Structures are given as structure tokens and as C-alpha cells.
Amino acid sequence: MTTSNTYKPLTDQQVEQIKTQGCRADDWSAVTVADGFDPGRVHDVHFEGSVKIGSLAGTVTSASGLDRPCGIEEATLINCTLGDGVRIANVGSHIANYRVGDGACIEDVGVIQTNPSATFGNGTEVEVLNEGGGREVSVFNAMSSQFAHLWCMHRYRPKFIDKLEAFAKAQADSARSDTGTIGSGAKVSAVGRIIDVNIGDAATVWGASALVNGTILSTDDAPTLIGDGVQAHDFIVGEGTKVTQGAIVAKSFVGQGCQVGKQFSAEGSLFFANCEAFHGEACSIFAGPYTVTHHKSTLLIAGLFSFYNAGSGTNQSNHMYKLGPVHEGKLERGCKTGSFSYMMWPCRVGPFSVVLGKHTRTFDLSDLPFSHIEAAHDGRCMVVPGLNLSTVGTIRDGAKWPTRDRRMGQLKRDRISFDVFSPMVVGRMINGHDRIKELIANTDKSVDTVTIEGAQVKRVLLRGGVKYYRSGIYTYLLEKVVSRIERAVEQGVSLDKALADTPGSAYSEKWVDIGGQMMPAKRLEDLYADVESDKIADVAAFEEALDTIHVAYADDEWAWVRQAYKKVFEADLDAFKAEDAVKIADQLLTDQSKFLKLILIDAGKEFDTVTQVGFGQDGSADDVAADFKAVRGEYDTNKFVKQMKQAVEDLNTRIEKLKQALAVCA
Amino acid sequence: MSDTIERVKKVVAETLKIETSMIKDESRFVEDLGAESIQSVELVAAFEEEFDIEMDEQGALGVKDVGTAVTFIEKHL
Numbered sequence: 001m002t003t004s005n006t007y008k009p010l011t012d013q014q015v016e017q018i019k020t021q022g023c024r025a026d027d028w029s030a031v032t033v034a035d036g037f038d039p040g041r042v043h044d045v046h047f048e049g050s051v052k053i054g055s056l057a058g059t060v061t062s063a064s065g066l067d068r069p070c071g072i073e074e075a076t077l078i079n080c081t082l083g084d085g086v087r088i089a090n091v092g093s094h095i096a097n098y099r100v101g102d103g104a105c106i107e108d109v110g111v112i113q114t115n116p117s118a119t120f121g122n123g124t125e126v127e128v129l130n131e132g133g134g135r136e137v138s139v140f141n142a143m144s145s146q147f148a149h150l151w152c153m154h155r156y157r158p159k160f161i162d163k164l165e166a167f168a169k170a171q172a173d174s175a176r177s178d179t180g181t182i183g184s185g186a187k188v189s190a191v192g193r194i195i196d197v198n199i200g201d202a203a204t205v206w207g208a209s210a211l212v213n214g215t216i217l218s219t220d221d222a223p224t225l226i227g228d229g230v231q232a233h234d235f236i237v238g239e240g241t242k243v244t245q246g247a248i249v250a251k252s253f254v255g256q257g258c259q260v261g262k263q264f265s266a267e268g269s270l271f272f273a274n275c276e277a278f279h280g281e282a283c284s285i286f287a288g289p290y291t292v293t294h295h296k297s298t299l300l301i302a303g304l305f306s307f308y309n310a311g312s313g314t315n316q317s318n319h320m321y322k323l324g325p326v327h328e329g330k331l332e333r334g335c336k337t338g339s340f341s342y343m344m345w346p347c348r349v350g351p352f353s354v355v356l357g358k359h360t361r362t363f364d365l366s367d368l369p370f371s372h373i374e375a376a377h378d379g380r381c382m383v384v385p386g387l388n389l390s391t392v393g394t395i396r397d398g399a400k401w402p403t404r405d406r407r408m409g410q411l412k413r414d415r416i417s418f419d420v421f422s423p424m425v426v427g428r429m430i431n432g433h434d435r436i437k438e439l440i441a442n443t444d445k446s447v448d449t450v451t452i453e454g455a456q457v458k459r460v461l462l463r464g465g466v467k468y469y470r471s472g473i474y475t476y477l478l479e480k481v482v483s484r485i486e487r488a489v490e491q492g493v494s495l496d497k498a499l500a501d502t503p504g505s506a507y508s509e510k511w512v513d514i515g516g517q518m519m520p521a522k523r524l525e526d527l528y529a530d531v532e533s534d535k536i537a538d539v540a541a542f543e544e545a546l547d548t549i550h551v552a553y554a555d556d557e558w559a560w561v562r563q564a565y566k567k568v569f570e571a572d573l574d575a576f577k578a579e580d581a582v583k584i585a586d587q588l589l590t591d592q593s594k595f596l597k598l599i600l601i602d603a604g605k606e607f608d609t610v611t612q613v614g615f616g617q618d619g620s621a622d623d624v625a626a627d628f629k630a631v632r633g634e635y636d637t638n639k640f641v642k643q644m645k646q647a648v649e650d651l652n653t654r655i656e657k658l659k660q661a662l663a664v665c666a
Numbered sequence: 667m668s669d670t671i672e673r674v675k676k677v678v679a680e681t682l683k684i685e686t687s688m689i690k691d692e693s694r695f696v697e698d699l700g701a702e703s704i705q706s707v708e709l710v711a712a713f714e715e716e717f718d719i720e721m722d723e724q725g726a727l728g729v730k731d732v733g734t735a736v737t738f739i740e741k742h743l
């Protein structure tokens with residue numbers, strides 16, 4: 001938004017000219033113009049109140065992509081300030097109380113108006129997770145997923161919550177204005193009604209039905225699109241986001257790099273970086289980064305999600321209550337729900353788990369990440385702990401998320417920890433491993449199933465759970481230590497120095513996932529304290545503190561790895577010797593190779609004869625294989641399979657190289 | 667060998683909840699006996715318990731029928 005013009009009154013000659021071009025004004029002295037104003041470009045315009053007009057020279061690109069002459073035609077302008085190089089044409093009713101930036105193009109609109117004391121969606125109370133309230137978040141333009149997560153979820157820290165509420169209120173108050181903004185280079189076309197909406201630089205609003213009380217954040221490097229048939233009320237939409245194709249957005253915040261469309265309906269919900277929502281419905285959800293729902297009949301309600309993929313017909317219910325909707329669900333990062341899966345809240349699903357079937361019992365499987373969770377015919381929850389650790393899906397998801405970050409601009413509000421294996425998730429695996437071992441020790445062999453936090457496990461599968469988790473824990477810890485040793489060898493740093501704690505790092509056994517950002521619980525405790533003591537006194541300082549925590553992730557992770565290594569292997573990294581390094585390098589080679597080979601076996605399932613059922617339509621048995629090969633390719637030439645095989649080879653080479661280097665050092 | 671076959675069939679029958687008489691040496695777990703994907707994991711776990719062995723998962727998950735299961739298990743005994 002520029003428009004830093006100095007405006008001066010029209011000359012008598014200019015007034016006469018534009019009068020002859022069908023223009024009228026309640027008070028011509030209130031119509032002022034910038035240097036270079038061309039009266040020949042103003043036709044059939046009614047001016048009311050104070051109207052300031054820029055140079056109107058040249059052409060501007062319209063929403064449809066055509067270059068059109070700058071100027072004002074067939075419009076009523078009330079208390080508006082227009083920058084240079086603007087085009088306004090065919091305004092059905094009026095544009096009132098707006099600043100229009102340089103190079104903006106507004107065509108074929110019904111009404112654009114700002115009412116007194118508008119806040120443009122800021123301060124809208126969104127009833128997240130609970131339609132009946134209690135976790136309301138008042139949204140504001142600069143809100144990050146971390147801020148929203150803490151405000152929504154940590155109500156057990158009332159003093160902290162009061163402060164966050166005050167920060168948010170200050171943000172909403174600062175957005176308050178009698179005048180709205182249409183940013184520089186913005187294109188607004190074929191829109192019925194825009195009331196109390198700020199539109200950022202370079203945004204395109206084309207074909208929307210009605211936009212009321214909202215902000216469309218947009219920048220030159222991350223332009224935002226609001227498209228056909230969109231109805232949005234009480235909203236904020238982030239930079240680089242597309243809301244299109246008849247989407248309905250009400251009392252919702254849609255963050256950066258999101259896509260919402262194909263008649264999706266969102267109410268009382270928060271969506272953060274890179275979410276995708278098509279066809280279905282969201283009601284009172286917290287959609288953390290990379291929450292994805294693509295299909296009709298999918299209702300996400302009263303739940304917390306992130307890095308999530310909803311299968312078609314996924315549904316939950318929060319209605320088993322008498323005094324209002326109290327039930328909530330938590331699907332921790334990386335979960336998937338299969339087609340027509342249903343969960344009766346409250347439930348808690350551990351990270352990277354898959355949920356299938358209709359679940360009508362409450363369960364809490366937070367400490368069993370990577371689990372396969374399937375409903376029995378009677379709605380009981382049956383779990384296979386850790387089964388998804390070595391599946392193709394988990395590995396592919398982990399690789400794809402960082403490459404699919406659609407946030408194009410420099411400003412990225414949400415901090416995202418992408419690691420699949422992290423102290424938070426591996427810590428849960430350690431908890432799960434210990435819990436299952438305890439169950440094995442205390443369960444007689446005559447028992448068929450055992451209950452674990454509301455879910456049931458076939459007793460014979462317990463041993464497998466221990467093996468899966470042990471494999472994941474070992475691989476993670478060994479990889480972290482070995483890669484540190486590799487760096488030390490390369491840089492000529494001594495082992496004891498390389499394996500020492502990093503000064504300033506923070507250690508907690510427990511790690512937390514705050515809206516996609518993982519951190520040790522101690523960092524969060526410090527943040528609470530700094531906010532509660534007013535050391536952090538506004539949103540900017542709060543976000544800066546979260547940035548600092550984000551930067552410290554690797555050091556904090558190492559502090560955790562050191563302690564976990566001691567606990568798991570009963571060995572102290574402070575007393576580590578070169579011969580120990582060789583041993584753990586060999587162990588990593590064994591464990592990680594086995595892990596990668598399990599993934600290859602899982603990939604192989606997608607090429608077996610059962611998978612080929614459905615191929616070779618109208619052909620012979622030979623045609624089945626030929627058709628499958630033509631459509632899906634072959635195992636040996638599959639890109640993912642080749643990558644995994646290469647990873648096994650690379651690991652061998654890497655470990656051999658390290659062992660040689662260690663021998664030289666010795 | 668025959669003892670192993672009978673014990674394998676007993677485990678398969680219990681795990682997949684089918685009659686032992688339906689299980690032939692050449693029966694494939696998925697196509698012929700209707701095992702779901704998750705039941706292959708359960709079968710491996712049940713074989714391990716029945717024979718008190720730890721099976722190499724890479725190989726075990728590749729076993730598709732009763733006959734190869736028997737051969738595989740006998741290698742681990």
C-alpha cells in the first residue's frame with residue numbers, strides 16, 4: 001500500500017470537463033487530485049465526501065489478465081483515497097471509506113464499504129474445539145499456530161491465558177479503523193458485497209459472492225486469491241492462500257499457504273500453514289500445519305489435528321453430552337484416518353498412527369505412536385502398537401512435507417518442526433516400549449487380549465510392539481550420535497567435545513508439540529514465566545521468544561539424545577571412546593539396514609498379485625501383469641524403492657568411511 | 667516336519683478363525699484363507715510364540731503360504 005501523494009483541489013477547468021463527462025459531486029472542493037491527474041479518464045462518477053484521486057496514468061492488469069486503462073468509470077466514491085495508476089469501473093452501488101493502493105483494479109463490484117470502527121475480522125471469537133465455548137481464540141492478523149495453540153489448549157495456566165488474551169485484544173484494537181484498505185496491485189472483480197474487509201497488496205478477489213468483516217493478507221511475494229462463489233464472514237485469510245470454488249468460511253482463520261475450495265465449509269475453525277480443505281466440512285477444529293481433507297462427507301469436528309490426512313467420509317462426534325458439547329479429540333501429528341472411519345470423542349491418538357473403522361469407545365493411545373488402530377465389529381478399539389514405523393507411508397510423508405511448504409513470502413508465521421523422529425515422538429516410543437514390556441511381564445499366556453488405555457491389543461502382538469519401538473528408538477539415537485561423530489571426524493574435533501552438551505541448550509525428558517513446533521517442556525515453562533511476569537509484553541516479543549526456541553531445536557534435541565542414550569543403552573556419552581564409536585557405527589548399520597529393508601518389504605506389497613486385482617480389464621491373466629506394469633511400473637524401477645535401496649548402500653559406504661577415519665584417528 | 671505342519675495349521679486356524687480342515691499345505695494366507703493385511707503380522711507373532719522362536723521379520727513377512735511358512739519356521743528351530 002503506497003499512495004503517499006500530495007493532493008490538491010481540482011481546477012475550475014477540470015471540474016467543468018468531468019462534469020461534461022457525466023460526473024457530479026456534493027462538494028467539488030472536497031475532491032482533490034495528485035500531480036498528473038488526467039480528467040479525461042473520469043466518467044460517470046458520483047463523488048461524496050472527501051475523495052482523493054491519484055494520477056490515473058497508464059494501464060493496469062485486471063483480474064482476468066487483460067491490460068485496461070487506468071481511470072474511474074461508472075462509480076460512486078464516498079470518502080476514498082485512490083493511489084496512482086488505479087482503475088475503478090462499474091461499481092453497482094458504491095465504494096465507501098477505503099484507501100485504494102497504487103495500481104489496484106476494481107471492476108464490476110456491487111458494494112465495497114467500511115463501517116465505523118471496523119476491525120476487519122480481528123477480534124473475532126472462534127470457538128475452537130468446543131462449540132459451546134471455553135476455548136475461544138480471538139483471531140488477529142499476526143496470529144501464529146503456536147500462539148493459537150497455547151491460548152486454546154493451555155487453559156490450565158489462567159494467568160498466562162489472561163496475558164495472551166490481552167495481547168490479542170491489543171492487536172484487534174490496533175486493527176480498528178473507519179477506513180478500509182485495498183492494497184497496491186490488488187485486483188477485485190465481479191464481487192457482490194465487500195463490507196469491512198481489508199484486502200492486501202497483490203491480492204486477487206474474483207467472483208466471490210460476499211466478504212464481510214475480514215482481512216485478506218497478501219503481499220507481492222505471496223499473493224492471495226479469493227475466488228468464485230466464496231462466502232466469507234468474520235475471517236482472516238493468510239498470505240499465499242487460495243480460497244476458491246464456492247467455499248464457505250465463517251468465524252475462521254485460514255493461515256498462510258492454505259487451499260480451501262470445492263464448496264468446503266469451515267465454521268469456528270483455525271487452519272494453519274499449508275492446510276488443504278476441499279469438499280467437506282470443518283466445525284470447531286484446530287487444523288495445525290498440513291492438515292489435509294479432500295473428500296465429500298468428511299466432517300472434522302471438535303478436534304486437534306496436524307500433519308493429518310483425512311480419508312473420505314471421516315467423521316467424529318462430540319454429542320454424547322447432557323450439559324453441552326464437552327468432548328474433544330486429539331490426533332497428534334502425522335495421523336491418517338481411513339475411509340469412513342469414525343471416532344466418538346473423546347479420544348487421543350498418538351503421532352503417526354492410522355485409524356480405521358468405527359470406534360465407539362474412548363481411548364488414549366498417546367504413548368503408542370505409529371500404531372495401527374482398527375475398530376472391532378462391536379466398536380472396540382484394537383491396536384497394533386508401532387506397526388506403522390516401517391511403512392512406506394510414514395517415510396514418504398516425512399520426506400514430502402518440507403518440500404510442499406507453499407508459504408512463498410519471506411514472512412512465515414508458523415514455526416514448523418518437520419522431523420518425523422524427534423525427542424517428542426521417540427520419547428513416546430520409549431514410554432510405549434516400557435508400558436508394553438510391563439504388560440508382557442504381567443499377562444498370562446492364556447489371555448487373548450489385553451487392555452491398554454481403553455484400547456485392546458492381542459497379547460501375541462505385544463512382543464512385536466516392543467521390537468518395533470526398540471528398533472525405532474535405537475535407530476534414532478544411534479543415528480544422532482553417529483552423525484555427530486562423523487562431523488567431529490570431518491572437522492577434526494575431539495569426541496568428548498563433539499558429544500558434550502551445547503551451552504545454552506535446554507533439557508526436559510518431556511517434549512511438547514505446540515502447533516507444529518516441538519520443544520522441551522522446560523522451554524515452555526520459561527515462556528509461561530516470561531509472559532506471566534510481563535517480561536514478554538506483546539505479540540512481537542512473544543513470537544520472537546518462539547523464534548529463539550525454534551533456533552535452539554537442534555541443541556535441545558542433542559541434550560535430550562544424550563540423556564536418552566544413557567537411559568536406553570546404559571552408557572554415558574561423556575565416557576565415550578573411539579572403539580565405542582566403531583561399535584555403535586556397526587550397530588547403526590545393522591539396525592538401520594534392517595529398518596530400511598522392512599520399508600522395502602512394505603513397498604513390495606504394492607506390487608504383489610493381490611494388489612494387481614482389478615488390472616487387466618477384459619484381458620487374460622498375462623494381461624493383468626502387463627496392465628499393472630504399464631500403469632504402476634515395476635518394483636525394481638520404482639523411484640521410492642530405488643531411493644530406499646540406495647539409502648542402504650549409502651549407509652554401508654558411510655559407516656565404512658567413518659570406521660576407516662576412526663582407525664586413522666586411533 | 668509333520669508335527670510342524672500340524673502346529674502351523676493350528677496357529678493359522680486360531681489366528682484367522684477358520685477350520686483346520688480348510689487349510690492345505692499350499693494354501694495362501696491372503697488369497698485362499700482370507701487373511702487381512704494386519705493378520706499377517708499376527709500370524710508371525712503367533713508362530714513365534716508357538717515355536718518359541720524369534721523370526722527374521724524381513725523373511726517372515728515375505729512368507730505367503732502354509733508350506734513356505736513351515737520351511738521358514740524349521741530353519742529357526
